[in-house]
Amino acid sequence: MLDEMNVLQNNGTWELVPLPSRKFFVGCMWIFVIKVGPDDTIDRLKARFVAKGYIQTFGLNYGDTFSPLAKMAFVCLFIAMDVFQQCSLYQLDVKNVFLNWDLQEEIYMEQSLGFVAQGESSGLVCRLRKSLYGLKQSPRAWLGKFNNIVQQFGMTRSEADHSIFYRRSGVECIYLVVYVDDIVLTSTNLHGISQVKQHL
Numbered sequence: 265m266l267d268e269m270n271v272l273q274n275n276g277t278w279e280l281v282p283l284p285s286r287k288f289f290v291g292c293m294w295i296f297v298i299k300v301g302p303d304d305t306i307d308r309l310k311a312r313f314v315a316k317g318y319i320q321t322f323g324l325n326y327g328d329t330f331s332p333l334a335k336m337a338f339v340c341l342f343i344a345m346d347v348f349q350q351c352s353l354y355q356l357d358v359k360n361v362f363l364n365w366d367l368q369e370e371i372y373m374e375q376s377l378g379f380v381a382q383g384e385s386s387g388l389v390c391r392l393r394k395s396l397y398g399l400k401q402s403p404r405a406w407l408g409k410f411n412n413i414v415q416q417f418g419m420t421r422s423e424a425d426h427s428i429f430y431r432r433s434g435v436e437c438i439y440l441v442v443y444v445d446d447i448v449l450t451s452t453n454l455h456g457i458s459q460v461k462q463h464l
Contacts, residue, residue, distance in 0.1 A: 265294065265311040265313075265378070265379075267311075268311050268312065268313050269313065269376075269379055271360055271363070272313060272363070272396075275360070275363045275394060276393055276394065277363060277390075277392065277393060277394040277396060278373065278390035278391055278392050278393055278394075279390070279391050279393060280375075280381055280388040280389070280390060280391075281372075281388055281389065281390075281391045282387075282388055282389075283372055283388075283389045284372075287370075287372055288372070289372035289373055289374050289389045289390075290315050290316050290317065290319055290320060290325075290371065290372070290373050290374070290399075291315075291316035291319070291373070291374055292313065292314065292315055292316060292373050292374055292375075292376050292398075293313075293314060293316060293398075294311055294312070294313055294314075294376070295311070295312045295314055296309070296310070296311055296312075297309075297310045297311075297312065298310075312397055313376060313396075313397070314396065314397040314398035315371075315373050315392070315396045315397070315398035315399050316398060317398040317399040317400045317402075320371075320399070320400050325369045325370065325371050326369060326399070326400045326401045327369075327401065333427060333443055333444070334425060334427035334428065334441050334442070334443045335425050335427075338424070338425045338427075338428060338441070339441060339443075339448075342428070342439060342441055342448070342450070345439075345450075346450045349452060350452075351450045351451060351452050352450065352451065352452075352454055352457065353448065353449070353450045354448070354449040354450070354457060354461070355446065355447070355448050355449075356446070356447040356448075356449065356461070356464070357445060357446055357447075358445040358446075358447065359445075361406055361444065361445035362394070362395040362396060362397055362399075362402040362403075362405070362406055363394050363395065363396070365394065365395040365402070365405040365406050365408075365409050366393065366394060366395075367392050367393060367394060367395055367399075367401075367405075368405075369401065370391070371391070371392045371399065372389045372390065372391055372392070373389060373390045373392055373396075374389055374390070375388070375389065375390060403444060406444075406445075407427075407442070410442060413463070413464065414429050414440065414460075414463075414464075416463075417431070417459075417460060417463045418431050419431045419438070419440065419460075427441060427442050427443065428440070428441050429441075429442070431456075433453075433456075436451065436452055436453045436456060437451065437452075438450075438451040438453065438456045438457065438460060439451065440460065447464075449461070
């Protein structure tokens with residue numbers, strides 16, 4: 265929990281402010297997960313601090329929430345092409361994925377029990393500056409930012425599946441599939457994959 269709180273605070277996820285009049289705040293909670301390794305032993309314990317986004321009001325503190333996810337048929341096709349062309353396949357995981365996006369909406373959240381600021385900061389709420397797990401707009405906001413970043417690298421988003429990106433250069437092609445915070449990269453050109461990873 266301390267590690268998670270340090271990441272959130274170091275990232276400038278919120279600032280403590282008095283709750284403005286006629287505004288309401290969303291709650292928060294902790295989600296605990298036991299990560300198991302390939303040999304069924306406990307790899308690590310994980311704590312995730314999330315907002316109770318289910319009480320958000322459409323039009324007030326969120327708008328569109330649609331975020332495309334890679335279709336399983338395209339993922340299977342992607343892997344089959346990879347095997348057929350004897351490409352290298354890489355999987356990446358983005359840590360604290362939603363903290364990479366600045367919130368556009370004005371959202372207030374209660375302080376977490378056990379981590380309530382003392383002294384002059386007691387009784388204040390968190391004005392969220394960054395997107396947080398649990399907020400309705402977080403997945404869409406993240407994919408929007410990710411889309412801009414990969415297009416800066418020269419990749420094109422597929423019209424058939426908006427979670428697939430590609431870049432062609434002569435006979436070589438780099439493919440990228442994103443599924444929330446997991447990314448799969450493949451190409452016959454290992455240098456191209458290194459460039460994408462460096463850019464990301």
